[in-house]
Amino acid sequence: MMNFEKTNKNLFLSFWPEFKEIVSAQETYAFDPDMSQQQAYSIWVEQPLESYVLVENDIVLGSYYLKANAMGPSNHIANCGYMVSKHARGQGVARQLCLHSQQRALTLGFKAMQFNSVVSTNEVAIRLWQKLGFDIIGTIPKAYQHKTKGLVDSYIMYKWLAEKDL
Amino acid sequence: MMNFEKTNKNLFLSFWPEFKEIVSAQETYAFDPDMSQQQAYSIWVEQPLESYVLVENDIVLGSYYLKANAMGPSNHIANCGYMVSKHARGQGVARQLCLHSQQRALTLGFKAMQFNSVVSTNEVAIRLWQKLGFDIIGTIPKAYQHKTKGLVDSYIMYKWLAEKDL
Numbered sequence: 650m651m652n653f654e655k656t657n658k659n660l661f662l663s664f665w666p667e668f669k670e671i672v673s674a675q676e677t678y679a680f681d682p683d684m685s686q687q688q689a690y691s692i693w694v695e696q697p698l699e700s701y702v703l704v705e706n707d708i709v710l711g712s713y714y715l716k717a718n719a720m721g722p723s724n725h726i727a728n729c730g731y732m733v734s735k736h737a738r739g740q741g742v743a744r745q746l747c748l749h750s751q752q753r754a755l756t757l758g759f760k761a762m763q764f765n766s767v768v769s770t771n772e773v774a775i776r777l778w779q780k781l782g783f784d785i786i787g788t789i790p791k792a793y794q795h796k797t798k799g800l801v802d803s804y805i806m807y808k809w810l811a812e813k814d815l
Numbered sequence: 816m817m818n819f820e821k822t823n824k825n826l827f828l829s830f831w832p833e834f835k836e837i838v839s840a841q842e843t844y845a846f847d848p849d850m851s852q853q854q855a856y857s858i859w860v861e862q863p864l865e866s867y868v869l870v871e872n873d874i875v876l877g878s879y880y881l882k883a884n885a886m887g888p889s890n891h892i893a894n895c896g897y898m899v900s901k902h903a904r905g906q907g908v909a910r911q912l913c914l915h916s917q918q919r920a921l922t923l924g925f926k927a928m929q930f931n932s933v934v935s936t937n938e939v940a941i942r943l944w945q946k947l948g949f950d951i952i953g954t955i956p957k958a959y960q961h962k963t964k965g966l967v968d969s970y971i972m973y974k975w976l977a978e979k980d981l
Binding site: 672675678679680681682684719720721722723724725726760761763765766786787788789790791792793794795796803805807809 | 838841844845846847848850885886887888889890891892926927929931932952953954955956957958959960961962969971973975
């Protein structure tokens with residue numbers, strides 16, 4: 650049985666090898682590929698408003714963070730990042746993470762969600778976010794130094810979550 | 816005579832009334848309109864890589880910060896924010912700040928510069944950034960709660976600074 654749990658230190662540690670592999674691959678995340686486990690924990694769990702893992706039989710299938718994308722007059726827009734464990738790909742985990750995060754964002758009072766750096770070569774993710782209602786609202790030229798493809802563009806994606814305006 | 820100086824605590828304190836007025840106006844900055852002087856100092860001077868003031872006869876005409884807009888594979892893109900003192904408007908101060916910041920960004924090894932939240936109603940700023948070579952690369956719908964105009968869009972603006980790719 651799958652269930653969401655708030656990411657604590659132990660859950661993060663069990664997910665860290667997956668996290669490290671994803672960041673080291675330098676294909677999807679604008680995180681330092683050589684970041685330490687402590688830096689990762691700070692960025693993924695401590696600094697955000699919330700962080701969740703999707704767990705099945707004590708195995709972490711994936712994780713996400715949720716935070717405000719900006720302050721003050723723009724603090725109604727949330728920002729999230731998602732990671733899926735290698736062994737759990739192709740099972741709809743990213744979809745579950747994103748749907749859960751949208752619910753959490755609404756519960757926390759956010760009205761919209763924005764992704765600031767969706768690497769343009771990450772086609773599987775882009776298609777999924779689009780299916781879930783996110784639009785590409787901007788393209789950052791030469792934004793990401795892809796490990797094998799060189800400098801590629803990144804997309805900014807956005808979805809209005811609330812039924813009504815502020 | 817005008818000159819640029821690194822923002823230190825005293826220079827920031829002399830600029831703080833201007834800073835506070837700009838943020839309180841809730842027309843241009845995605846900062847908490849009620850932020851404290853300590854929070855402002857942290858965001859504007861301590862957290863960024865660099866912060867400068869443009870000074871004339873011991874009076875601060877304006878200030879900017881410079882930092883990396885993202886980490887790791889995207890850490891070649893800089894991000895800046897600029898503020899001009901009320902009494903110094905219409906004298907090309909913002910232009911000088913932006914030109915100086917572009918030079919500093921190149922010196923620090925950045926290849927591009929990105930503004931994440933240019934409020935769409937801030938037409939004077941948008942025209943100036945465009946004149947200085949920045950393009951609007953994206954529009955964030957309903958991104959900014961403007962004090963008098965309600966929810967307005969923000970633009971993401973971008974300029975490639977380096978002559979060559981990475």
